[in-house]
Amino acid sequence: MYSVTVRDHVMVAHSFRGQVFGPAQRLHGATYVVDVELARPDLDADGIVVDIGRASEALHAVLAGFNYCNLDELPAFAGRNTTTEFLARVVFDRLVEAIARGDLGPGATGVEWIRVTLHESHVAAAAFEGRVGAKT
Amino acid sequence: MYSVTVRDHVMVAHSFRGQVFGPAQRLHGATYVVDVELARPDLDADGIVVDIGRASEALHAVLAGFNYCNLDELPAFAGRNTTTEFLARVVFDRLVEAIARGDLGPGATGVEWIRVTLHESHVAAAAFEGRVGAKT
Amino acid sequence: MYSVTVRDHVMVAHSFRGQVFGPAQRLHGATYVVDVELARPDLDADGIVVDIGRASEALHAVLAGFNYCNLDELPAFAGRNTTTEFLARVVFDRLVEAIARGDLGPGATGVEWIRVTLHESHVAAAAFEGRVGAKT
Amino acid sequence: MYSVTVRDHVMVAHSFRGQVFGPAQRLHGATYVVDVELARPDLDADGIVVDIGRASEALHAVLAGFNYCNLDELPAFAGRNTTTEFLARVVFDRLVEAIARGDLGPGATGVEWIRVTLHESHVAAAAFEGRVGAKT
Amino acid sequence: MYSVTVRDHVMVAHSFRGQVFGPAQRLHGATYVVDVELARPDLDADGIVVDIGRASEALHAVLAGFNYCNLDELPAFAGRNTTTEFLARVVFDRLVEAIARGDLGPGATGVEWIRVTLHESHVAAAAFEGRVGAKT
Amino acid sequence: MYSVTVRDHVMVAHSFRGQVFGPAQRLHGATYVVDVELARPDLDADGIVVDIGRASEALHAVLAGFNYCNLDELPAFAGRNTTTEFLARVVFDRLVEAIARGDLGPGATGVEWIRVTLHESHVAAAAFEGRVGAKT
Numbered sequence: 039m040y041s042v043t044v045r046d047h048v049m050v051a052h053s054f055r056g057q058v059f060g061p062a063q064r065l066h067g068a069t070y071v072v073d074v075e076l077a078r079p080d081l082d083a084d085g086i087v088v089d090i091g092r093a094s095e096a097l098h099a100v101l102a103g104f105n106y107c108n109l110d111e112l113p114a115f116a117g118r119n120t121t122t123e124f125l126a127r128v129v130f131d132r133l134v135e136a137i138a139r140g141d142l143g144p145g146a147t148g149v150e151w152i153r154v155t156l157h158e159s160h161v162a163a164a165a166f167e168g169r170v171g172a173k174t
Numbered sequence: 175m176y177s178v179t180v181r182d183h184v185m186v187a188h189s190f191r192g193q194v195f196g197p198a199q200r201l202h203g204a205t206y207v208v209d210v211e212l213a214r215p216d217l218d219a220d221g222i223v224v225d226i227g228r229a230s231e232a233l234h235a236v237l238a239g240f241n242y243c244n245l246d247e248l249p250a251f252a253g254r255n256t257t258t259e260f261l262a263r264v265v266f267d268r269l270v271e272a273i274a275r276g277d278l279g280p281g282a283t284g285v286e287w288i289r290v291t292l293h294e295s296h297v298a299a300a301a302f303e304g305r306v307g308a309k310t
Numbered sequence: 311m312y313s314v315t316v317r318d319h320v321m322v323a324h325s326f327r328g329q330v331f332g333p334a335q336r337l338h339g340a341t342y343v344v345d346v347e348l349a350r351p352d353l354d355a356d357g358i359v360v361d362i363g364r365a366s367e368a369l370h371a372v373l374a375g376f377n378y379c380n381l382d383e384l385p386a387f388a389g390r391n392t393t394t395e396f397l398a399r400v401v402f403d404r405l406v407e408a409i410a411r412g413d414l415g416p417g418a419t420g421v422e423w424i425r426v427t428l429h430e431s432h433v434a435a436a437a438f439e440g441r442v443g444a445k446t
Numbered sequence: 447m448y449s450v451t452v453r454d455h456v457m458v459a460h461s462f463r464g465q466v467f468g469p470a471q472r473l474h475g476a477t478y479v480v481d482v483e484l485a486r487p488d489l490d491a492d493g494i495v496v497d498i499g500r501a502s503e504a505l506h507a508v509l510a511g512f513n514y515c516n517l518d519e520l521p522a523f524a525g526r527n528t529t530t531e532f533l534a535r536v537v538f539d540r541l542v543e544a545i546a547r548g549d550l551g552p553g554a555t556g557v558e559w560i561r562v563t564l565h566e567s568h569v570a571a572a573a574f575e576g577r578v579g580a581k582t
Numbered sequence: 583m584y585s586v587t588v589r590d591h592v593m594v595a596h597s598f599r600g601q602v603f604g605p606a607q608r609l610h611g612a613t614y615v616v617d618v619e620l621a622r623p624d625l626d627a628d629g630i631v632v633d634i635g636r637a638s639e640a641l642h643a644v645l646a647g648f649n650y651c652n653l654d655e656l657p658a659f660a661g662r663n664t665t666t667e668f669l670a671r672v673v674f675d676r677l678v679e680a681i682a683r684g685d686l687g688p689g690a691t692g693v694e695w696i697r698v699t700l701h702e703s704h705v706a707a708a709a710f711e712g713r714v715g716a717k718t
Numbered sequence: 719m720y721s722v723t724v725r726d727h728v729m730v731a732h733s734f735r736g737q738v739f740g741p742a743q744r745l746h747g748a749t750y751v752v753d754v755e756l757a758r759p760d761l762d763a764d765g766i767v768v769d770i771g772r773a774s775e776a777l778h779a780v781l782a783g784f785n786y787c788n789l790d791e792l793p794a795f796a797g798r799n800t801t802t803e804f805l806a807r808v809v810f811d812r813l814v815e816a817i818a819r820g821d822l823g824p825g826a827t828g829v830e831w832i833r834v835t836l837h838e839s840h841v842a843a844a845a846f847e848g849r850v851g852a853k854t
Contacts, residue, residue, distance in 0.1 A: 091468065311847050
C-alpha cells in the first residue's frame with residue numbers, strides 16, 4: 039500500500055456538553071494540526087498516489103469551512119459534541135466528498151483508504167480512518 | 175475506526191544480556207516518550223472514544239509503576255531483557271488490565287484495539303499493538 | 311549561561327479587534343503549547359538552575375488561570391487583544407511573580423532571564439523574553 | 447504485533463515529467479527523512495524485533511545508494527518519476543533484499559511487515575508498506 | 583523583547599565546490615524548513631509584533647524566488663557555495679528588503695532583529711540572525 | 719551571526735543526591751537528545767561556519783565518552799549531580815577542547831559561541847551556552 043500525507047491546521051472555539059468533559063464544558067478553543075493520509079494499492083501513471091498540491095488545497099478548503107469559527111454556532115454541528123475524534127470524521131467525510139466531486143483530480147478515484155489525524159496539543163490527538171468505498 | 179492518542183514519558187535504568195546488545199549490555203538508561211492510541215469502531219454517546227483525561231491518568235499510573243527505577247531490580251521483569259519492544263507490551267498489558275478494572279470509565283470497554291509506541295530517541299522507537307479482546 | 315526549559319499547554323477561545331486580524335476577528339480558539347526557559351549564570355548547590363518539578367507546577371498553575379476559558383470574558387484581559395505575543399508576556403509576568411512569591415523554591419531567586427514561547431500551530435509561534443530583575 | 451522504527455535521511459536532486467508536477471518539473475531537490483518500521487508477531491529469544499543497530503546500518507546502506515545524487519542520472523531509476531511514494535517503495539524493496547541477504551542478522555527473517563515513510567517537509571510525506579513475504 | 587515566528591519550506595538542487603564538502607560536491611538537493619523569527623521591544627497598537635499573515639506571505643515570496651530551482655544556475659548565487667548558512671543570510675537580507683518596501687505592513691518597521699533558521703534534516707540546521715538596522 | 723546546529727543522542731543511568739530530586743534520587747536513566755549550535759560572525763572561505771561532518775563526529779565522540787554508562791561510576795563526575803544542565807556544560811567544555819585540538823578542522827577556530835541543549839523528554843530540556851574564548 040502506498041500513501042501520501044499532507045498537513046494543515048485550523049483554529050476554533052467550542053464547548054462540550056456532558057460531565058465527562060469537566061472544565062471543557064466551558065467555551066474554550068483549540069488549534070488542530072491536521073494530517074491526512076491517502077492510500078491506494080498502486081501508483082498512477084505519473085508515479086503518484088494523488089496530486090499532492092490538489093490534496094493540500096482540498097484539505098485547506100475543508101478546514102476553511104470552519105476555521106476561525108465558534109463550532110457551537112455552526113448549523114452543521116448542531117446538537118453534537120465537536121470532539122477531536124468527531125471532527126476527524128467530519129474532515130474524512132468531506133474529503134471523500136471532495137474526491138467524488140473530482141476536486142483532487144481524476145486520478146484520486148484510486149484512493150481506497152484515508153486516515154485523518156487531529157493533533158490538539160503536544161500530548162493528545164484523535165483520528166478517524168476508513169475505506170473510501172465503505173463510506174457510502 | 176476512531177482513535178485517541180495520549181502521550182507521557184518514563185525515565186529508567188536497565189541493562190541487557192546478549193551479545194546483540196553490544197555496549198547496551200552495560201547498565202545505562204533511557205527516556206521513553208510513550209504514545210498510547212486507543213481505537214474503537216464507533217463513538218460513545220458523548221461523542222468520544224474514551225475519557226481522554228482518565229486515559230492520560232491511567233497511562234501515568236502504569237508508567238509510575240516503573241518510573242525512576244532500575245528495571246534490573248524489579249521482580250516483575252526478572253530474567254527478561256527490558257527492551258523497548260518488551261516494555262511497549264508491558265504498557266499494553268497493564269492498560270488492558272486498567273480498562274478491565276474500569277480505571278478509564280465504563281465507556282472504555284468499547285475500546286477494541288490499542289497501539290503503544292515508545293520513542294527512545296529522535297531516531298528510534300518500538301511499538302506493540304493488538305486487539306484488546308484478543309489478549310485474554 | 312545555564313537554562314532549563316519546561317513545556318505545558320493551554321486551550322482557549324478569544325477574538326481580536328482590528329482589521330489586521332481578518333477572520334480572526336471572529337470568536338475562535340487556539341491551543342498554545344508553552345515553552346518556558348529559565349536561565350541563570352551559575353548552578354545552585356544541587357547542580358540545577360531551578361527545581362524542574364516546581365517550575366512545571368508553577369507554569370501549570372499560571373496556565374490554569376485561563377485554561378478552558380473564553381479570554382474575551384476575563385477581566386484581567388479587558389480591552390486587550392489577547393494575541394500570542396501578548397499572552398507570552400502575561401505568562402512571563404506571572405512566572406516572575408511566582409518566583410518572587412517563592413513558588414519555585416528559594417533557589418529560583420537566582421533566575422535572571424526568562425523566555426516564554428507559545429506555539430499556536432506547526433507553522434506559527436510567538437515569544438517574550440526578558441531579564442527578571444528588569445521587570446520591576 | 448511488535449515493531450521497531452529507525453530513522454535516517456537522504457539528500458537528492460531530481461526532476462519530474464508530467465504536467466501534474468507543475469514547477470517540480472524543473473530540476474530541484476529534497477531532503478527525505480526516512481522512517482522504517484519493521485514488524486513481527488513475536489519477539490526473538492533476546493526480546494527484540496530485530497537488531498536495531500544492524501537495522502540502522504542497513505537503512506543507511508540503502509540510502510547511501512543514492513545519497514547526494516541527481517536521481518535523473520541513476521540507471522536504476524531511468525524512465526521513472528522518482529516521487530516520494532516511488533522512493534518509499536525502492537527503500538522497502540532494498541530492505542527486503544538486505545534482510546534476505548542476512549544483513550540485519552539471522553533473526554530478521556522473522557520480520558513480516560515493513561512500513562517505509564519519507565518525510566519531504568514539515569507538511570508532506572509519503573509511505574509504502576507491505577508484507578515481506580508478499581513481495582516475492 | 584517580543585517575537586513572532588513563521589515557518590515555510592523550499593526544495594532546491596545545488597552542488598558545492600571545495601574538498602570539505604565531500605560527496606556534497608556532486609549535484610544533490612535539499613528541503614529546507616525555514617523558521618523566521620521577527621523581534622521588537624514593544625508591541626504595536628494592535629498588540630502584535632507584525633501582521634503574521636503578511637509575514638508568512640513575505641517569507642513565501644522570498645522562498646518562491648528560488649523554490650524548485652537548481653541554485654547552481656541562478657545568477658544571484660553565481661560563484662558562491664549555497665550552503666545552508668549562506669541561504670539563511672539570503673533569506674534574512676531579502677526579508678529586510680521586504681520590510682523596507684512595506685510588504686509586511688507599516689507596523690513592521692518596528693522590527694529590530696530577525697533570526698532565520700533553515701532545517702536541512704532532522705539532525706542539522708543553520709541560521710543567520712542580526713539587527714535589522716545594522717544591515718544597511 | 720551565523721550558526722550551524724548538529725544533533726545526536728546519548729543514553730545513560732545515574733542518580734541524584736538532594737531532597738529536591740525526589741524519586742530521581744533513585745538510580746534511573748535518561749535519553750538526552752543533544753543539539754549543539756556553533757556560531758561565528760562571518761563565514762569562512764568555503765561559505766560555512768564549520769565542517770558540519772566533523773562537528774557531528776566531534777559531538778559523537780564527546781557523547782561516546784559516557785554513552786551507555788552509569789554516570790555514578792565515572793571518575794570524571796565523582797561527587798557531582800549529573801543533572802541535565804551540568805551535562806550540557808560538560809558537552810560544551812569538551813567541544814571547546816575538541817576545537818582547540820583541531821578536531822573540527824582549522825576553520826573551527828573561528829567559532830566564537832556555542833549553545834548545547836539536552837532534551838530529556840518531550841516536556842523538559844536544559845542548556846548551557848557561552849563564548850568560546852571566555853572559557854579559558
